[in-house]
Amino acid sequence: MTPLDAEHRHDQPTAAMAVADALAETILTEMAPGMSLPSEAELATHHDVSRLTIREAVKLLEGRGLLALARGRKAVVRQPDGAAFADFLTSVIRYDPKGLFDLIEVRLSLEVQSATLAAKRATRAGIAAIEGELQGMRDMLGAPGQEMSYEQEHGFHTHDVGFHEAVALASGNRVLGFLFEAMGRPLREGFFISRRGHEHRGHTLADTVIAHQRILDCIKDGNGRAAGEAMRMHLKDTERDIRVALSQLALRPSGRP
Amino acid sequence: MTPLDAEHRHDQPTAAMAVADALAETILTEMAPGMSLPSEAELATHHDVSRLTIREAVKLLEGRGLLALARGRKAVVRQPDGAAFADFLTSVIRYDPKGLFDLIEVRLSLEVQSATLAAKRATRAGIAAIEGELQGMRDMLGAPGQEMSYEQEHGFHTHDVGFHEAVALASGNRVLGFLFEAMGRPLREGFFISRRGHEHRGHTLADTVIAHQRILDCIKDGNGRAAGEAMRMHLKDTERDIRVALSQLALRPSGRP
DNA sequence: CAAGCGAAAGGTATCAGATACCTTGGAGGA
DNA sequence: TCCTCCAAGGTATCTGATACCTTTCGCTTG
Numbered sequence: 317m318t319p320l321d322a323e324h325r326h327d328q329p330t331a332a333m334a335v336a337d338a339l340a341e342t343i344l345t346e347m348a349p350g351m352s353l354p355s356e357a358e359l360a361t362h363h364d365v366s367r368l369t370i371r372e373a374v375k376l377l378e379g380r381g382l383l384a385l386a387r388g389r390k391a392v393v394r395q396p397d398g399a400a401f402a403d404f405l406t407s408v409i410r411y412d413p414k415g416l417f418d419l420i421e422v423r424l425s426l427e428v429q430s431a432t433l434a435a436k437r438a439t440r441a442g443i444a445a446i447e448g449e450l451q452g453m454r455d456m457l458g459a460p461g462q463e464m465s466y467e468q469e470h471g472f473h474t475h476d477v478g479f480h481e482a483v484a485l486a487s488g489n490r491v492l493g494f495l496f497e498a499m500g501r502p503l504r505e506g507f508f509i510s511r512r513g514h515e516h517r518g519h520t521l522a523d524t525v526i527a528h529q530r531i532l533d534c535i536k537d538g539n540g541r542a543a544g545e546a547m548r549m550h551l552k553d554t555e556r557d558i559r560v561a562l563s564q565l566a567l568r569p570s571g572r573p
Numbered sequence: 574m575t576p577l578d579a580e581h582r583h584d585q586p587t588a589a590m591a592v593a594d595a596l597a598e599t600i601l602t603e604m605a606p607g608m609s610l611p612s613e614a615e616l617a618t619h620h621d622v623s624r625l626t627i628r629e630a631v632k633l634l635e636g637r638g639l640l641a642l643a644r645g646r647k648a649v650v651r652q653p654d655g656a657a658f659a660d661f662l663t664s665v666i667r668y669d670p671k672g673l674f675d676l677i678e679v680r681l682s683l684e685v686q687s688a689t690l691a692a693k694r695a696t697r698a699g700i701a702a703i704e705g706e707l708q709g710m711r712d713m714l715g716a717p718g719q720e721m722s723y724e725q726e727h728g729f730h731t732h733d734v735g736f737h738e739a740v741a742l743a744s745g746n747r748v749l750g751f752l753f754e755a756m757g758r759p760l761r762e763g764f765f766i767s768r769r770g771h772e773h774r775g776h777t778l779a780d781t782v783i784a785h786q787r788i789l790d791c792i793k794d795g796n797g798r799a800a801g802e803a804m805r806m807h808l809k810d811t812e813r814d815i816r817v818a819l820s821q822l823a824l825r826p827s828g829r830p
Numbered sequence: 831c832a833a834g835c836g837a838a839a840g841g842t843a844t845c846a847g848a849t850a851c852c853t854t855g856g857a858g859g860a
Numbered sequence: 861t862c863c864t865c866c867a868a869g870g871t872a873t874c875t876g877a878t879a880c881c882t883t884t885c886g887c888t889t890g
Contacts, residue, residue, distance in 0.1 A: 330644065330843065332632070344667045355870060366845050368625070371871090372632045375589070379636020380660055387587065388852035388871055396665050401658040401755075403637055408653050408747065410601040418748040425686040426679070433678075491675040494665070498658075587872065612841060623874050628842090645842055645881035835888075842881075852871075860863080 335363050335373035343382060349395035353383070398498030405502040416502075420558070423499055424551045426492060427480060432544035433487035435535045442486030443536060449479040450528050457521060464521075472521060477504070479528055483535070483547075527553070592620050592630035600639060606652035610640070655755030662759040673759075677815070680756055681808045683749060684737060689801035690744035692792045699743030700793060706736040707785050714778060721778075729778060734761075736785055740792070740804075784810070 339353075353359065356374070360367045374391055377383045381400035384392045409415045434442070452475035456468045464472070477500060484496040527550040534543035586594075596610075610616065613631070617624045631648055634640045638657035640648045666672045691699070709732035713725045721729070734757060741753045784807040791800035 332843080344664055348668075357870085368846090369844065372628065372843090375629045375632040376636040379633040380657065382664065386853090386871085388854080388869085390870070396661055396668070398661075400637065400661050404653055404655075404657050404751075405748070407601055407639065408751065411605075411653070412747075415747055418746045421690075421746055422683070422686070422748045422752065425682055429679070429682040489675045489678055490665070490669075490672055491662070491679045494661075495679065589872080614841085625875090626873065629872090643842085643881090645840085645883085647841070831890105833888105833890085836886095838883105838885085840881105840883080843879080845876105845878075847875090849874080850872080852869105854869080855867095857866080858864085860861100 331365050332369050332372040332376065335359075335365060335369060336376040338363065339373060340377060340380075340382060343377075343393055347393050349393050351393050352390040353393070355390055396494075398494040398496075401494070401498035402501045405498060406505060409502050409505070417559075419499060419502060420551075420555055423503065424548065424555070426495055426499075427483075427551055428544040428548050430480075430484045430487045430489075430492050430496070431531055431535065431547035432540040433489060433492075434483050435538050435540040435543040437488045438486040438535055442482070443532075446479060446482040446486060446532055446535065449475045449482050450525070450532055453479065453521075453525055453528065457525065469521075476524065476528075483531070486535070523553075524550075588622050589626050589629040589633065592616075592622060592626060593633045595620065596630060597634060597637075597639060600634075600650055604650050606650050608650050609647040610650070612647055653751075655751040655753075658751070658755035659758045662755060663762060666759050666762070674816075676756060676759060677808075677812055680760065681805065681812070683752055683756075684740075684808055685801040685805050687737075687741045687744045687746075687749050687753070688788055688792065688804035689797040690746060690749075691740050692795050692797040692800035694745045695743035695792055699739070700789075703736060703739040703743060703789055703792065706732045706739050707782070707789055710736065710778075710782055710785065714782065733781065733785075740788070743792070780810075781807075 339359075343353075347353075353374075354362070356367050356370050359370045363370065374383060374385065378385050378391075379400075381396060382394060384394045386392075405419065409419065434446075438446075453472055456464070456472035456475065458464050458468060481493075481496055481500070484493050487493075527546070531543060531546045531550060534546050596616075600610075604610075610631075611619070613624050613627045616627045620627065631640060631642065635642050635648075636657075638653065639651060641651045642648050662676065666676065691703075695703075710729055713721070713729040713732065715721050715725060738750075738753055738757075741749050744750075784803070788800060788803045788807060791803050
């Protein structure tokens with residue numbers, strides 16, 4: 317008996333669901349990402365159901381992120397990534413915007429750990445990747461006091477996110493990497509609300525570069541504790557800016573009733 | 574342009590996928606968990622596709638955890654939970670058992686934060702829930718030196734997990750709750766391997782109770798820093814036990830080729 | 831009048847057969 | 861040798877039909 321699986325299963329399992337579970341088991345135990353499943357017709361005869369049932373089972377697994385489907389091609393086993401969880405987190409925030417702060421809170425904890433581990437384990441290549449992103453941020457920064465174009469600001473933000481992902485990668489913890497990947501989109505979606513507030517933020521983009529530089533230095537030194545602390549301070553500042561921006565936004569008449 | 578969405582979308586979006594996205598948007602913006610979708614026939618005429626396409630779209634969303642389907646009943650919007658991510662983590666570990674340690678590492682960080690936050694925010698009811706689980710662990714503990722039945726051991730483990738979930742709940746951070754829920758199954762699956770090693774573990778179940786008591790005390794005191802530290806120490810011990818058990822297991826001939 | 835039973839209505843699950851369009855691989859020509 | 865084009869195999873989608881489950885409403889009975 318596996319009561320663990322009963323959570324979101326139904327009383328009377330449907331044929332499609334049975335096939336989906338069987339396929340998932342096969343995929344996880346016998347197949348690797350990139351491999352192709354047999355054709356729908358073959359699966360249908362093999363599992364003794366109609367092709368339609370196979371299609372529904374396969375669609376279920378596609379929703380779970382286990383398979384990639386495309387017209388005219390057999391279903392391909394997917395390298396698992398955080399996309400499914402990203403969808404989930406997005407829906408959580410959409411249901412309740414307060415969840416954004418929960419997400420930020422969790423991210424803070426994970427980022428601190430990420431920086432700490434990166435300081436202990438980062439390879440030369442990993443550090444180079446982090447440095448590359450930081451340099452990218454600098455390149456987007458115009459002359460001091462000069463207004464940035466939208467492209468520049470967007471590019472800066474991209475490299476900012478890239479920096480954090482590079483740190484996660486350097487930590488050598490794959491689950492951390494997945495979580496970051498999964499949290500990226502919901503966070504961006506949440507942050508987008510506060511984009512208007514960026515102009516009034518307490519910290520300039522130059523400050524951000526300095527903060528990142530400090531984190532990188534700690535990682536290079538192999539000082540995990542300091543790296544974690546630097547990351548924590550940086551994120552605390554960011555969080556404060558977001559809170560200010562959101563509260564300003566809340567005071568204005570919203571576009572939606 | 575929304576390049577963010579393009580990650581796992583296909584070049585030529587299929588009708589089923591378009592309908593699925595449209596449905597997801599509607600669900601997230603206009604519906605609440607528990608509400609029912611229109612019947613397949615209605616959706617078919619509304620979206621101007623056949624019923625089959627609606628079924629595939631709905632199956633996709635079911636796989637994403639957004640809908641619950643049952644025979645003879647309309648599709649019901651689901652309260653989001655961590656099941657989808659649990660599936661994902663399970664697959665990660667199945668592909669690469671080393672991922673279990675990554676998972677444990679992440680959990681440690683989240684548990685520490687969970688305990689820290691719980692100490693700061695826990696309500697009276699939240700603390701009562703944690704106390705209840707701890708008492709449950711004690712009840713399963715037989716007389717000192719006496720052998721425990723399988724039921725007792727299983728019950729103990731259940732309350733152990735319950736304790737940690739109660740702490741996460743008391744932290745008031747919903748995302749943390751989801752993550753714990755999602756990590757529960759993969760961790761149990763991973764731990765199960767080491768069940769045989771339990772007898773040789775360095776720490777007895779009585780020690781575990783003491784460690785949990787210490788955590789609870791810190792939470793009651795509202796001492797976040799101490800609570801986090803107590804949790805960290807407890808988990809470090811647990812992790813060490815698991816590593817020992819797994820390494821012992823690795824030395825024996827495995828049941829599978 | 832209330833409670834319980836039963837059948838009809840509405841819904842989903844699954845099957846069979848058929849068409850359109852895409853992808854891939856190979857034959858054939860430049 | 862390389863490019864082009866066609867055919868085979870595959871998926872995406874539609875139509876129509878059947879089985880079985882859920883809900884509901886009216887009818888019967890105490």
